[in-house]
Amino acid sequence: MRFLKAILNKPWDHQGEAASAIAGDMMSVSTSPQQLALNLFLAVASVLFALFGVAYLMRMEVDTSSPFFCGAGYWEVLQEPDLLWLNTGILVLTSGVIEFTKRESRANRSLATKIGLSVGALLTLAFLYGQSAAWGILHENGHLVDSTAASSFFYLLTGLHALHLIGGLWVWLSATMSAFLDRDEPNKVSETVRLCAIYWHYLLLLWVGLFALFLNT
Amino acid sequence: MAYVPIADRPDEMHDPQSFITKYIWSQDHKVIAIQYGGTAIAIGVVALVLSVLMRLQLGFPDTFAFIDPTDYYQYVTMHGMIMVVYLLTALFLGGFGNYLIPLQIGARDMVFPFLNMLSYWFYLLSVIILAASFFVAGGPTGAGWTLYPPQAITEGTPGAEGGILLMLLSLAVFVVAFTMGGLNYVTTVLQARTHGMTLMRMPLSVWGIFVATILGLFAFPALFVSAVMMAFDHLLGTSFFMPAMISLGESVEHAGGSPILFQHLFWFFGHPEVYIVALPAFGLVSDVLSTHARRNIFGYRMMVWAIVAIGGLSFIVWAHHMYVSGMNPYFGFFFAFTTLIIAVPTAIKVYNWVLTLWKGNIRMTVPMLFAMGFIFTFIHGGLTGLFLGNVTVDLPLSDTYFVVAHFHMVMGVSPVLVLFAAIYHWFPKISGRMFDEKLGKIHFWGTFLGTYAIYLPMHYIGALGVPRRYFALGTTDFIPESAFELNAAITVAALIVAAIQVVFFINVFKSLWKGEKADPNPWEATSLEWHTPHTPPHHGNWGPNLPVVYRWAYEYATPGVKDDFVPQSVPPGDVVMKKKGDVFKESEH
Ligand code: HEM
Ligand SMILES: [Cu+2]
Secondary structure, three states: OHHHHHOOOOOOOOOOHHHHOOOOOOOOOOOOHHHHHHHHHHHHHHHHHHHHHHHHHHHHOOOOOOOOOOOOOOOOOOOOOOHHHHHHHHHHHHHHHHHHHHHHHHOOOHHHHHHHHHHHHHHHHHHHHHHHHHHHHHHHOOOOOOOOHHHHHHHHHHHHHHHHHHHHHHHHHHHHHHHHHOOOOHHHHHHHHHHHHHHHHHHHHHHHHHHHHHHHO | OOOOOOOOOOOOOOOOOOHHHHHHOOOOHHHHHHHHHHHHHHHHHHHHHHHHHHHHHHHOOOOOOOOOHHHHHHHHHHHHHHHHHHHHHHHHHHHHHHHHHHHHHOOOOOOOHHHHHHHHHHHHHHHHHHHHHHHOOOOOOOOOOOOOOOHHHOOOOOOOOHHHHHHHHHHHHHHHHHHHHHHHHHHHHHHOOOOOOOHHHOOHHHHHHHHHHHHHHHHHHHHHHHHHHHHHHHHHOOOOOOOOOEEOOEEOOOOOOOHHHHHHHHHHHHHHHHHHHHHHHHHHHHHHHHHHHOOOOOOHHHHHHHHHHHHHHHHHOHHHHOHHHOOOHHHHHHHHHHHHHHHHHHHHHHHHHHHHHOOOOOOOOHHHHHHHHHHHHHHHHHHHHHHHHOHHHHHHHOOEHHHHHHHHHHHHHHHHHHHHHHHHHHHHHHHOEOOOHHHHHHHHHHHHHHHHHHHHHHHHHHHHOOEOOOOOOOOOOOOOHHHHHHHHHHHHHHHHHHHHHHHHHHHHHHHHHHOOEOOOOOOOOOOHHHHOOOOOOOOOOOOOOOOOOOOOOOOEOOOOEOOOEOOOOOOHHHOOEOOOOOOOOOOOO
16 A cells, blocks of 8 residues: 555655655565556456456346347357366466476576476467367357357457467567577566466466356356 | 666667657657647547538538438547547547656656557557548448447448448557557556656646556456447347347347447446546646646645546446436436545546636736636536436436537537647647747637537527437427527537637647747746756657656745746755845746
8 A cells, every 4th residue: 555655645845754755655666567567457458358247247137028028139058168178277287387487487497498488388379279179169069159148258258368368478489489599688588487477377367267157157 | 776767878878860760660758649649630630520510510401412311420420439539538648648757757768668659550550440431331330429239230320331340440459559558658657757756746747647547448448348249249240239129120130139238338438538538637737727827736635636536436437328228216326426426526626726826826828728718618517517417307418419518518628628738838848849829829719719609508409408419400399490590600609619720730830830949948847847958858858867856846936935936856955045135026927
């Protein structure tokens, strides 16, 4: 609550503590700007997905007693493919590998870092492939994007989640490139990996939330 | 030591050299600000022309054969959306946010200059996509700026094929652009302040822009969600928002979607959007008022708190736009309650502006005129907002010209007056030239009196029950003949106001071309941007050393001090005090 304390300051008071503040209340000592921007971005993404979640729940409640209700369009439960469990497992594993990479790169162990970076990228790709395979299964079973509201949401939300992951992968791969080409300072790579780790863990949590929503509705 | 991203740099700075890197692919916040501002004003002129066309039709129905109902709806929609999103939001945050944040907090640039540049180019892309919709088959969407489904994507609505899709795409791109810019503004304010620039020493401009940016970061996702889901309904045949219905004699392929869900999402964005525009305006106008009244801003802390409180509250009032949607009355009660609560911090701000003027040494400069004009129009629009915030009063007034008059006063005219105040105020710093005072005053009086001539009568027309978004009124019993005459008069006023804006552009171009060279600090202001080593500031803003801040930005007419202002960066030891026996003399200007 440093923020609250900061805005209690009386800037016009020439005698008080405000007058002596030269280095002042720089709020930045502990976090890098990249870290702060990432935190903010995660907050924005959370709002985005929370709004989708609210829309999902509101769309479930079709008022079948309404005089306008015409017998169609009410909520039909979607049977999600079991493959999603495997995908979830892969994503958990990915998070683990990325955590491992983070530690190794911080300890400056170059070989282990490179292995971690590569395996992390491959596992992420495997997850994405698994998600698209789940789409294929749904498609084969006749659950198209416009079949029911549940299937529409499923394609939309898994797609958006995958897009977020692809965005992260882009950063991850650039760090991988630098590590292999020895382009950047090792601690720059390790900083990127550290931020990626936060992002991947976040996307794992997000996926678990989405999956729980899908399974229960 | 605190982290300062681009700290003191006594060595030679690597300035971009070529024309392209300096003015086009520039990562300098000042250039990006001007790019943002220029683009926003250019598309804003389109919106202005559209409003003139609408007024022609409304004032003189059956006269202009080239405007048919389809055109009219397209004008209404594009006018509203451009004004709110592509002009005001972009100009306040992308324009003034970019220009002022680093300069007023003493940074060399934004923390992520590359992202900043990207933000502008995405914004430009969104504007181009939007403008492209004028040229696709069927034209731009005519769904109203609220884009309510089902009609927005149902055959029969203008632009229901291509136009609406381009609108949705453009909005989605805009949200991406805004998010890139917004992450930058917030991070820069929190982390790149110079030595001594505590949060509570920041000028209110930065506070307004800062909190508005946070609102934007959390409100724009709702617009993104609604745009994506509507695009799905339209392109892929899903039924998120589309109910089963009969359209043109055939039942549509959708079933079960909820149009009300869209309204909730849209207004969860739409109401904070009002404050995304208003908070920067509040901030900028506070600084202009204080500087030209030679008085410290009254109740600085309260002003900051009010900005923060309004920002928070603005997320829990959205459904006051939906009183007529058939919502639960308890729901309506809740939203009326929160709406009236938000009036409290807003009123505090108004009192503080007026009290800042009290006993001030007011200099009637052009920016000051616009800033004082804002106080009038904002009070005016705010008061009618209290009417509309009450469910029972809103029900009969909803969708009449009373609403049009209200929101134009409060979020059309008022922010635009602040924009002009800000443009005139910072023009000498941005361009290094003075503008023409006389032309500026003509511009002010024409705009200020003209907008009153437009919108005051509109309240009356609305109270008569004249509905908004109508191409023509036809013959009805409840609309007297006099209302038609009034409509013609409003149109004449609107034409005059539109024409007066030409004076502004003449002034800008004339001054850029051969204006008098500006003093680095023509208004004798205290904040950092007026004390750069160069005017306009060079790349990196501060030369080798960052400024050090010793006080807040409102040290005007301090008792015992010789000059009537003390800049933020002057060390306490260098402040010249009045000698005993000095006769107190108001500084003349
Ligand atoms: C000279 C200045 C302006 C004039 C003459 C003007 C005129 C109009 C007119 C005639 C309408 C259509 C009303 C209807 O049929 O319902 C309208 C709608 C609107 N205007 Fe303006 N306007 C001006 C400036 C602005 C500004 C600066 C804003 C910025 C907030 C703005 C925002 C809107 C909005 C949001 C709508 C509603 C669009 C809709 O119903 O979908 N206008 N304006
Ligand atoms: Cu509102």
